[in-house]
Amino acid sequence: MQFGASTFIWASPFSNATLDLADKAKSMGFEILEICVEDPATINTKAISSRLRSLDLRATVCGAFGPDRDASSEDPAIRENALGYLRRCVEIAAELEAPAVIGPAYSAVGKTRMLDTADREAQWRLAADSLSIAADHAASHGIKLGLEPLNRFETDLLNTVEQGMRFLSMVGRDNVGLLLDTFHMNIEETDIPAAIRRAGDSIIEFHACSSDRGTPGRDHLDWPGIVQALRDVNYTGPVVIEAFTTEIKEIARAVSIWRKLAPSQDALAQDGLNFLRKAFHPQPI
Amino acid sequence: MKYSYDALVYYGEAVEKGIERVARCGYDAIELIGEPTQYDTAQVRSLCAQHKIVVSSICSIFTGPDRDLVSPDPAARKRAVQYCKDVADLAAGVGAPVFIVAPSPVGKMAPQADPETEWQWAVESIREAADYANSKGVKICLEAWNRYETYFVNRIDQALRLMRDVGRPNVGVMGDTFHMNIEDDSIPDTIRRAGKDLLHIHFADSNRAAPSKGHIDFTPILKALKEINYQGYVTFEILPASADPFGTMKSGGGREFFDEYTKLSIDTIKQLEAAL
Numbered sequence: 220m221q222f223g224a225s226t227f228i229w230a231s232p233f234s235n236a237t238l239d240l241a242d243k244a245k246s247m248g249f250e251i252l253e254i255c256v257e258d259p260a261t262i263n264t265k266a267i268s269s270r271l272r273s274l275d276l277r278a279t280v281c282g283a284f285g286p287d288r289d290a291s292s293e294d295p296a297i298r299e300n301a302l303g304y305l306r307r308c309v310e311i312a313a314e315l316e317a318p319a320v321i322g323p324a325y326s327a328v329g330k331t332r333m334l335d336t337a338d339r340e341a342q343w344r345l346a347a348d349s350l351s352i353a354a355d356h357a358a359s360h361g362i363k364l365g366l367e368p369l370n371r372f373e374t375d376l377l378n379t380v381e382q383g384m385r386f387l388s389m390v391g392r393d394n395v396g397l398l399l400d401t402f403h404m405n406i407e408e409t410d411i412p413a414a415i416r417r418a419g420d421s422i423i424e425f426h427a428c429s430s431d432r433g434t435p436g437r438d439h440l441d442w443p444g445i446v447q448a449l450r451d452v453n454y455t456g457p458v459v460i461e462a463f464t465t466e467i468k469e470i471a472r473a474v475s476i477w478r479k480l481a482p483s484q485d486a487l488a489q490d491g492l493n494f495l496r497k498a499f500h501p502q503p504i
Numbered sequence: 505m506k507y508s509y510d511a512l513v514y515y516g517e518a519v520e521k522g523i524e525r526v527a528r529c530g531y532d533a534i535e536l537i538g539e540p541t542q543y544d545t546a547q548v549r550s551l552c553a554q555h556k557i558v559v560s561s562i563c564s565i566f567t568g569p570d571r572d573l574v575s576p577d578p579a580a581r582k583r584a585v586q587y588c589k590d591v592a593d594l595a596a597g598v599g600a601p602v603f604i605v606a607p608s609p610v611g612k613m614a615p616q617a618d619p620e621t622e623w624q625w626a627v628e629s630i631r632e633a634a635d636y637a638n639s640k641g642v643k644i645c646l647e648a649w650n651r652y653e654t655y656f657v658n659r660i661d662q663a664l665r666l667m668r669d670v671g672r673p674n675v676g677v678m679g680d681t682f683h684m685n686i687e688d689d690s691i692p693d694t695i696r697r698a699g700k701d702l703l704h705i706h707f708a709d710s711n712r713a714a715p716s717k718g719h720i721d722f723t724p725i726l727k728a729l730k731e732i733n734y735q736g737y738v739t740f741e742i743l744p745a746s747a748d749p750f751g752t753m754k755s756g757g758g759r760e761f762f763d764e765y766t767k768l769s770i771d772t773i774k775q776l777e778a779a780l
Binding site for chain 2: 331333335370371372373375378405406407408409410411430431437438439441472475476477478
């Protein structure tokens with residue numbers, strides 16, 4: 220299993236100014252740095268590639284989806300903007316030799332609306348049509364898309380694996396799957412290991428986060444059950460810690476984090492990694 | 505354990521129906537909604553007597569700028585304190601021993617003053633509400649909400665700190681397992697830390713549906729409540745899965761929260777309690 224750290228743990232937005240995070244992640248023992256693309260203009264793929272290569276780190280690429288990048292919008296201009304952003308993320312992923320672009324690419328984070336069944340269906344249709352276009356572009360670069368269900372407070376579109384699987388069948392493209400995140404699953408899934416098994420082969424990436432988005436392991440999640448479920452579905456992809464720095468108010472506010480969730484972000488990443496290594500590779504008794 | 509069910513989810517329904525339903529399902533009590541003008545207290549008392557239940561508590565409704573105990577506008581804070589006093593009157597009127605106070609309204613997601621100043625406003629506002637409530641023989645329990653509903657108090661430990669700063673004998677804290685599942689490392693340990701200061705608790709499963717519909721293990725929670733000799737009611741506050749549960753109910757959703765979940769909630773937890 221390869222473990223990764225999201226740049227969101229320390230930075231927002233990620234840019235060359237924070238490229239040293241790669242060295243930090245490497246020295247902590249991570250194998251992957253998840254590059255979060257808030258503003259594609261700040262992402263210098265040449266510099267990132269060369270740094271990652273020199274450190275023998277791999278990249279994953281995570282998108283950020285605000286109101287102007289809403290693939291489910293009724294406004295065709297906003298949908299087109301979302302597709303343009305996704306195309307750029309796919310190119311970035313290809314340039315960084317990352318396997319996939321992941322994130323809640325189907326809608327805008329924070330869009331929670333009461334809709335009747337017909338309007339909800341229309342929103343799903345718009346999102347699925349957008350994603351099938353994005354998927355075809357991604358396929359031409361050999362890149363997958365990992366769609367992330369979010370909890371009810373962050374989106375009204377995909378909250379659970381069950382909905383995610385239904386959405387994947389609407390999109391109908393082989394290179395589109397799911398990103399599962401234990402923080403969201405803790406709120407929405409009836410049974411987290413069962414949800415992982417249900418997602419099965421469709422899991423493109425896994426975010427291993429604590430139930431409060433602090434340090435993985437310092438929480439009440441059933442980690443042995445989660446690890447067993449991933450093993451049962453033969454998941455061998457990236458396992459990434461995603462957390463958010465409270466030092467940068469904009470990102471903290473965007474994800475509703477109002478207090479420090481660990482002694483430091485370094486401690487969160489290091490303690491989290493140590494915990495996950497043990498959880499995924501238990502010593503034989 | 506004594507059991508209660510929050511009428512909050514009986515959206516748009518007359519109080520007599522709710523009282524009849526919880527009594528029929530085996531509850532000891534009902535939690536009423538903190539809208540003082542909505543109830544005739546004499547009628548509530550008589551309905552409760554008729555159905556042999558009591559009112560466990562009042563679920564105050566902190567929404568909007570006039571129910572913001574930490575508003576930068578002193579007049580708004582005064583109105584929010586007055587609201588608490590009105591709820592204290594309702595509680596006393598229906599014989600409920602405790603009502604819920606949340607210092608900052610649901611959905612207010614950014615501070616409007618520096619943290620120390622807002623904290624001080626919370627302390628002063630709650631003190632005034634508490635002194636009035638004390639004169640009516642009613643207690644206050646401070647509630648923490650998850651990060652998506654308020655920035656102000658998210659964890660029981662924060663509520664305990666606020667309680668200590670308020671420093672009034674009739675002020676304690678409450679837990680809500682839906683919020684705690686998101687914010688607290690361990691629900692049972694948090695309950696033990698709160699100890700005698702835990703005056704009230706809401707049970708909901710991890711997805712806010714009836715216990716057994718999510719993944720919370722309620723057995724260690726019940727054990728912790730027994731350990732601290734919890735004297736309050738286990739009150740089910742369950743709501744539809746949405747950022748706006750009341751919007752869901754307005755549009756006709758959430759019907760299972762009436763008969764089906766009222767029965768399922770108490771049956772599930774009583775069975776776990778019997779197996780302790």
